[in-house]
Amino acid sequence: MIPIFTKKEAEQILNAEDSVEASLDLGLSKTKIDIEDGFAVIAGQKIPIDEFKKVKEGFFYVVEDSTLKKVAIFSDETNLYYKLLPTTDWPTITLSSVPMHRHIHMSPKRDTETKIKEISPVKGRVLDTCCGLGYTAIMAAKYADEVITFERDENVVGLCRLNPFSQEIFTNKKIKLTEGSIFEEISRFKSESFDRIIHDPPTFKVSPELYSDGFYEELYRVMKKGGILYHYAPSPGKTKGKAFYENMIKHLKAATDFEDIEYHERSSGIRATK
Ligand SMILES: C[S@@+](CC[C@H](N)C(=O)[O-])C[C@H]1O[C@@H](n2cnc3c(N)ncnc32)[C@H](O)[C@@H]1O
Incomplete structure (x- = not known):
């Protein structure tokens, strides 16, 4: 499973010293994340701690090339903006702001x-x-x-x-x-x-x-x-x-x-x- 997280987990990482137990699968399990020399190590990738300051409410994030990327894309083909949206339990998906x-x-x-x-x-x-x-x-x-x-x-x-x-x-x-x-x-x-x-x-x-x-x-x-x-x-x-x-x-x-x-x-x- 590709690690995925929200502002809540980003804040846990920002507040951590050497390591933190946080969920990288929306609460299904917990993973130990090591903090080393200003980097958080997630799935073998070293992400600069400052990246986590950019995380906003209302989005999910994944790790790509040692940076954080929003789980949201625009498709030229369908002309729709797709976004996975956090809720109180399972995520929903919005297609150009219309929730599914x-x-x-x-x-x-x-x-x-x-x-x-x-x-x-x-x-x-x-x-x-x-x-x-x-x-x-x-x-x-x-x-x-x-x-x-x-x-x-x-x-x-x-x-x-x-x-x-x-x-x-x-x-x-x-x-x-x-x-x-x-x-x-x-x-x-x-x-x-x-x-x-x-x-x-x-x-x-x-x-x-x-x-x-x-x-x-x-x-x-x-x-x-x-x-x-x-x-x-x-x-x-x-x-x-x-x-x-x-x-x-x-x-x-x-x-x-x-x-x-x-x-x-x-x-x-x-x-x-x-
Ligand atoms: C309201 S959502 C379905 C939610 C789903 N029941 C669930 O539990 O997550 C509607 C979905 O239908 C897809 N869709 C639209 N037209 C379709 C078609 N002709 N055949 C199959 N899927 C279609 C959309 O891309 C969208 O993902």
């Missing part, structure tokens, strides 16, 4: 738990349409036999590699991550091949095709009879959010025969059964 998990009124971990609860009991084969940081896939894999997930953006997969809480998407044998678009890939699945579907797309503005009638038809086709769908409904503002999920329900009803279609405020999403 709820993280203000509830933490990303709690956000994931509420989504997984919607498809309980989680069992059999699960389709997690949009991997993101892999939290829904990883939590579903605790109970399911297999989780199939997709991520179309290589920059997001790159951030997963740095995030200690995303590692299972690469190591858990029950999880099959494909780097590609679910919009194109869904047609390769046989009808009635999933017991549960988690559809957690970005906003409509970013990925309108993932809210289209054609895509909803495909979600219905690949779901087994008795299966449960959870579809996250981004709510930009309370009034706008209501109009938005009502429209999503209208489209799900028009395009599919999903039943018991209901919006649940606790998970900010729609649950439906086949």
Whole structure:
């Protein structure tokens, strides 16, 4: 695992004399960091102590060429700014400031738990349409036999590699991550091949095709009879959010025969059964 840290660990290093026990994996474990002649030694690299004075709140940092580098990148290709953002527990990711998990009124971990609860009991084969940081896939894999997930953006997969809480998407044998678009890939699945579907797309503005009638038809086709769908409904503002999920329900009803279609405020999403 690549060492990763925040201002908290930087301050521990700045306040240390000869050595300090600090976490370089967001609290999962602790590592002894030696301080030698004005340098902190991390993963065999000597970083000048002054580097740690530059560390700001609201960012994660990794070590590169004996300097500290923010975990944030701009891609010319997608025209998006990607940032791993510290929260009270698991990091979230922002794509040009739009967070991919709820993280203000509830933490990303709690956000994931509420989504997984919607498809309980989680069992059999699960389709997690949009991997993101892999939290829904990883939590579903605790109970399911297999989780199939997709991520179309290589920059997001790159951030997963740095995030200690995303590692299972690469190591858990029950999880099959494909780097590609679910919009194109869904047609390769046989009808009635999933017991549960988690559809957690970005906003409509970013990925309108993932809210289209054609895509909803495909979600219905690949779901087994008795299966449960959870579809996250981004709510930009309370009034706008209501109009938005009502429209999503209208489209799900028009395009599919999903039943018991209901919006649940606790998970900010729609649950439906086949
Ligand atoms: C809201 S996040 C998913 C969060 C995820 N459930 C988690 O637990 O971290 C949406 C993700 O979908 C990805 N995405 C957007 N369009 C996609 C597509 N057509 N196929 C697969 N992934 C897509 C985005 O890059 C983003 O990482």
